[in-house]
Amino acid sequence: MPRILCFGDSNTWGYNPSNGERWPDGVRWTSRLQQHLNEESQKPTAWTLIEEGLNGRTTMWNDVLKPHRDGSAALPMVLLTHRPLDWVVIMLGTNDLKSQYPSEPAWIAEGVRKLVGQVRETDNAGQTAPQILIVSPAPMHDANNWASGFINGREKSLQLASFFSAVAKEEGCYFLDAGQVCEASPIDGLHIDAQGHAALAAFIYEALEGLTD
Numbered sequence: 001m002p003r004i005l006c007f008g009d010s011n012t013w014g015y016n017p018s019n020g021e022r023w024p025d026g027v028r029w030t031s032r033l034q035q036h037l038n039e040e041s042q043k044p045t046a047w048t049l050i051e052e053g054l055n056g057r058t059t060m061w062n063d064v065l066k067p068h069r070d071g072s073a074a075l076p077m078v079l080l081t082h083r084p085l086d087w088v089v090i091m092l093g094t095n096d097l098k099s100q101y102p103s104e105p106a107w108i109a110e111g112v113r114k115l116v117g118q119v120r121e122t123d124n125a126g127q128t129a130p131q132i133l134i135v136s137p138a139p140m141h142d143a144n145n146w147a148s149g150f151i152n153g154r155e156k157s158l159q160l161a162s163f164f165s166a167v168a169k170e171e172g173c174y175f176l177d178a179g180q181v182c183e184a185s186p187i188d189g190l191h192i193d194a195q196g197h198a199a200l201a202a203f204i205y206e207a208l209e210g211l212t213d
Contacts, residue, residue, distance in 0.1 A: 002212075003048045004037075004087040005130070006030050007075060007115075009095055010191060011137060012053025017184075017191040027194050032201030037208070050082050059092045059111025061101045069095070072111070075118050084125040089204065090115055091135040091178065093160050094190060099151045109163035116171045131211070132173040135204070136161040138196060139179045144189025153189075176207055 006012055014028035025031040034049035056063060060072040068074065071092055079085065092115070096108040112134060120129045140157040144150060161177040168175035181203045182196035192200065 001046055001048055002086040003050065003082065003084065004089065004208075005050045005052055005078065005082055005085050006033070006089045006091070007071070007078065008053045008089075008091040009057040009137075010053065010055040011094070012051065012091055013055055014053065014197070015055060015191045017187040017193060023194065023197060027197055029192075029197040029201040029204070032198060033204055036201060036205035040205070043212070050085075052078055056095050057092060058095045058101065059108060060114050061096060061111070063095075063098075063100075072114050072118065075115055076122050079119065079122040079124075083123070084127045085130040087133060087208070088119050088130045089133045089135060090119075091137055093164070094137045094140065094157065097140070097150050097153045097156050099149055103151075103156065105156055105159040105163045108160060109167045112164055113167045113171060116167070116173060132171075133176065133204070133207070133211075134164050134168045134173050135176045135178050136164040137178055138192050138200070139183045141184040141186045141189040143186040144184075146188075146190065174207070174211060176204065178203070 014023035037047040063069040181199040
């Protein structure tokens with residue numbers, strides 16, 4: 001039974017931009033992805049998908065106002081908890097764009113590289129290291145309610161894909177750009193809507209199907 005860990009921020013947790021609540025199962029891209037893998041896949045083996053999203057999570061920066069958001073501090077424990085894993089999907093970077101951090105896209109990509117190294121270095125219950133899929137996050141929308149905290153956030157978010165793609169190529173990982181199928185809702189500028197979750201789930205599913213033939 002293949003096991004896949006989805007490690008991300010509020011768009012993996014399933015933050016609803018309309019009300020701040022959590023999108024339910026069947027709406028979140030993670031739960032939709034699991035449905036695709038187990039209902040549409042032509043492969044006979046069922047998948048176990050582990051949702052590991054946290055609002056405000058960054059690749060490697062500490063938030064003085066919200067503790068425990070440093071992804072690099074959390075990932076090794078999460079990997080050990082859920083091992084053995086076959087795949088790790090990393091979709092982070094939006095919160096790194098906050099102006100309180102060194103928010104240039106190149107630095108954010110280095111944060112992703114650090115996470116990739118942690119996946120490779122953490123014991124996978126004696127099995128080979130999981131395959132890694134890096135997903136650059138949905139671009140921010142111009143109508144961002146938190147614009148003052150994300151100086152040039154939209155512009156920088158659009159640059160993440162090229163930097164993440166370069167890291168993926170250098171590190172031998174797979175890469176997808178979520179911006180090809182969705183972007184943040186204009187309601188709050190940061191979080192994807194139900195349609196975006198559906199599109200992202202289908203996008204990742206199609207990629208995984210092709211990669212696991």
